[in-house]
Amino acid sequence: MQNNIKIYIENSITNIKSSDWDNCNSKGNIFLSYNFLKLLEDSNSININTGWTPIYFCLKMNSNIIAVVPSFIKNHSQGEFVFDHAWAQAYQSLGLNYYPKLLIASPFSPVTGNRVLMNTKGNETIKEKLFVYIKKFCIEKAISSIHVNFFDHSELDFFKNQDFLIRYGEQFHFVNKGYNSFDEFLNTLSYKNRKKIIKERSSIKKQNINIEVIKKNNLNKKLCEKMYQFYISTIKKKWSYNYLSKDFFIKLPQYLNNESILILAKKNKEILAGALNFLSKNILYGRYWGSNVNIKNLHFEVCYYQAMEVAIKNKYQKVEAGAQGAHKIKRGYLPKLTYSAHYIFNHKLRLAIENFLDEEKKIVLNDIDYINKKYSPYKIT
Numbered sequence: 001m002q003n004n005i006k007i008y009i010e011n012s013i014t015n016i017k018s019s020d021w022d023n024c025n026s027k028g029n030i031f032l033s034y035n036f037l038k039l040l041e042d043s044n045s046i047n048i049n050t051g052w053t054p055i056y057f058c059l060k061m062n063s064n065i066i067a068v069v070p071s072f073i074k075n076h077s078q079g080e081f082v083f084d085h086a087w088a089q090a091y092q093s094l095g096l097n098y099y100p101k102l103l104i105a106s107p108f109s110p111v112t113g114n115r116v117l118m119n120t121k122g123n124e125t126i127k128e129k130l131f132v133y134i135k136k137f138c139i140e141k142a143i144s145s146i147h148v149n150f151f152d153h154s155e156l157d158f159f160k161n162q163d164f165l166i167r168y169g170e171q172f173h174f175v176n177k178g179y180n181s182f183d184e185f186l187n188t189l190s191y192k193n194r195k196k197i198i199k200e201r202s203s204i205k206k207q208n209i210n211i212e213v214i215k216k217n218n219l220n221k222k223l224c225e226k227m228y229q230f231y232i233s234t235i236k237k238k239w240s241y242n243y244l245s246k247d248f249f250i251k252l253p254q255y256l257n258n259e260s261i262l263i264l265a266k267k268n269k270e271i272l273a274g275a276l277n278f279l280s281k282n283i284l285y286g287r288y289w290g291s292n293v294n295i296k297n298l299h300f301e302v303c304y305y306q307a308m309e310v311a312i313k314n315k316y317q318k319v320e321a322g323a324q325g326a327h328k329i330k331r332g333y334l335p336k337l338t339y340s341a342h343y344i345f346n347h348k349l350r351l352a353i354e355n356f357l358d359e360e361k362k363i364v365l366n367d368i369d370y371i372n373k374k375y376s377p378y379k380i381t
Contacts (some may be wrong), residue, residue, distance in 0.1 A: 061338055153337075
């Protein structure tokens with residue numbers, strides 16, 4: 001019996017059954033889960049007005065959804081963490097439109113994961129059919145390009161075979177090597193780096209600042225409102241964009257109660273700072289931080305050391321503390337490769353971008369190699 005395959009588009013995740021979506025996302029992570037995307041939609045963090053128009057490509061086989069591709073039509077390049085502003089300027093200089101473009105990624109989340117989500121019945125042929133459809137859709141809608149950000153390494157060959165240009169990047173992750181305690185981790189560091197971390201952590205304790213880790217049922221609306229205030233304060237300090245609405249934070253206990261971990265710094269019961277983390281697939285992801293005080297080393301304690309302690313205590317595999325940040329190296333976070341894929345329809349600009357990416361790849365690989373050889377905080381074995 002021949003399989004009946006149908007590919008179609010939904011413009012809201014609410015038009016898809018949560019069970020169908022999460023069955024396809026079984027190997028993925030929270031940042032492309034049904035609840036995470038629905039929270040972004042319901043809180044108006046993503047919509048046509050914010051420049052993130054949802055478009056979910058769905059593939060049905062014999063009336064059952066077996067694959068989905070979470071995508072967004074973008075009219076800007078904000079909130080992506082793979083920077084292509086120079087590409088947009090190149091298009092503009094030639095009198096061409098770079099926007100709209102199609103982005104396949106998790107909004108505002110530089111987190112690696114599968115970007116083609118399939119249940120157990122999915123295969124390479126299904127993925128190929130999806131991208132034939134997606135490319136055709138982009139041509140019909142005059143979309144300049146397709147961008148797949150932070151895809152999993154297992155998808156690398158697929159995107160190469162689909163004639164995508166591959167871009168290499170780097171992040172800094174803490175890998176939990178089965179440590180039984182933070183002190184055991186410290187003992188793997190060189191004397192200089194171990195001493196530095198001990199000094200930084202001691203400076204916080206001496207100021208009688210206490211740390212509280214909030215999980216599950218202890219996460220409430222009041223604390224989430226406080227975290228939103230911290231989020232906005234950080235946005236203002238960095239002259240950045242508040243991609244997430246207040247509703248996103250307030251509704252966290254309703255949508256992502258089991259996956260949210262809030263780390264708070266307190267003094268005399270007053271909350272001084274906070275970091276919002278998400279747990280997914282045995283990995284802790286540090287996402288948003290803020291503080292209403294300027295205390296040296298408080299950021300390192302709340303965002304890095306406490307996250308590492310939580311990971312060690314709970315036997316989590318690793319901590320990913322977001323994009324960029326070479327200052328993480330001395331604190332036990334080492335560079336890891338990330339990937340994005342780019343399909344450029346304009347042949348002339350494709351060649352120019354391809355040459356740029358070849359040179360950038362060399363720089364990224366050399367940088368990771370140099371850091372590991374010359375700046376690793378760990379003892380030489």
